[in-house]
Amino acid sequence: MPVRATKLRPVVQLRADGSSRDRADTLAGEEPLEIRVAGAPYSVTMRTPGGDFDLVAGFLVSEGVVWEPAQIASLAYGAGVNPDGSPSYNVVEVRLAPGRPGPDPSLARHVYTSSSCGICGTASIEAVSRASRFAVADDDLELPLAELLALPGRLRDGQRIFDSTGGVHAAGLFAVAEDGSAELVCLREDVGRHNAVDKVVGWALREGRLPLRRTVLQVSGRASFELVQKAWMAGVPALSAVSAPSTLAVELAASAGMTLVGFSRGDRVNVYAGAERVLA
Incomplete structure (x- = not known):
C-alpha cells in the first residue's frame, strides 16, 4: 500500500522585504478513513494515512468494542477507488470474532470524526464516559x-x-x-x-x-x-x-x-x- 503520510505542494513564500519565491512545501497527509464493522458503516475519521489497522484497532478499544486481540477476526481494506481508478485505501472492514457482539448501533458516530475532535458525533453523553475493563489505580508504576x-x-x-x-x-x-x-x-x-x-x-x-x-x-x-x-x-x-x-x-x-x-x-x-x- 502506498503510504501517503506526506505530500509535496507548491507554495509562494512571501517575505517582509517584499521578495517572494516559488517553492515546494511538504505537508502532512489528511484523508478520510471509513470504519466498517461487520459490513455496516460505524465511523469516519480524518487521519494521516499509515498505520490504519492500528488506528482502527485502537479506536475499537477506545469505544469499548474490543480489549483482546482475539476479539478481532480480521482487518482488511474495503472497496473504494480514487478518481484515477486506483485503490483508495480509505475504507477498513473489521470482522469480529464469532460470538463477539458488534458495537451498539445507538452509539455509532452519526457524523464524521474530525482530526481535532475524537468524540464528535457520539450519539449520547453516556457513550463518552465509558468505563475501562482495566484497573489502573493499583498499578505499581513509579x-x-x-x-x-x-x-x-x-x-x-x-x-x-x-x-x-x-x-x-x-x-x-x-x-x-x-x-x-x-x-x-x-x-x-x-x-x-x-x-x-x-x-x-x-x-x-x-x-x-x-x-x-x-x-x-x-x-x-x-x-x-x-x-x-x-x-x-x-x-x-x-x-x-x-x-x-x-x-x-x-x-x-x-x-x-x-x-x-x-x-x-x-x-x-x-x-x-x-x-x-x-x-x-
Whole structure:
C-alpha cells in the first residue's frame, strides 16, 4: 500500500522585504478513513494515512468494542477507488470474532470524526464516559522525575513526520522498568492527536500487550478528556502532556486512579493527579 503520510505542494513564500519565491512545501497527509464493522458503516475519521489497522484497532478499544486481540477476526481494506481508478485505501472492514457482539448501533458516530475532535458525533453523553475493563489505580508504576522530564524530548527526537511538515501530533508509549528507566516501545504521528493515541493503543492490542501496565503515554499536545479516556481504556496508568489538561481530564484521571501530568517542559511539570507515582 502506498503510504501517503506526506505530500509535496507548491507554495509562494512571501517575505517582509517584499521578495517572494516559488517553492515546494511538504505537508502532512489528511484523508478520510471509513470504519466498517461487520459490513455496516460505524465511523469516519480524518487521519494521516499509515498505520490504519492500528488506528482502527485502537479506536475499537477506545469505544469499548474490543480489549483482546482475539476479539478481532480480521482487518482488511474495503472497496473504494480514487478518481484515477486506483485503490483508495480509505475504507477498513473489521470482522469480529464469532460470538463477539458488534458495537451498539445507538452509539455509532452519526457524523464524521474530525482530526481535532475524537468524540464528535457520539450519539449520547453516556457513550463518552465509558468505563475501562482495566484497573489502573493499583498499578505499581513509579517514575523518577528526571526520567519523566526527559520523555517529551525523547518523543520529539522520534517525530519524523513532524520534522518534514511541522503539522502533526505524536504519542509515545514508554515502558518503565523496575529501576525506573523508561524505554520507548511505540511512537505514532497523525494530524489528529486522538488518532496518534489510537494508533499506539491499536499497536499494543495487536501485539497482545493490553493492559498496558507500568507504562507512560507521552503526548505532544494538551491532555484532553478523550486522551485520558483512551489511555484508561488501554490500562495505561500515566499520561503526560507538554501542554495543559482540561478540568474534565483531571476529574477523570483522579476518578480512575491515573497519574496525569501537564506542562512537562524543561525542568518542571505540573502533576494534576496521582503525584505519588512521581519520585522527586
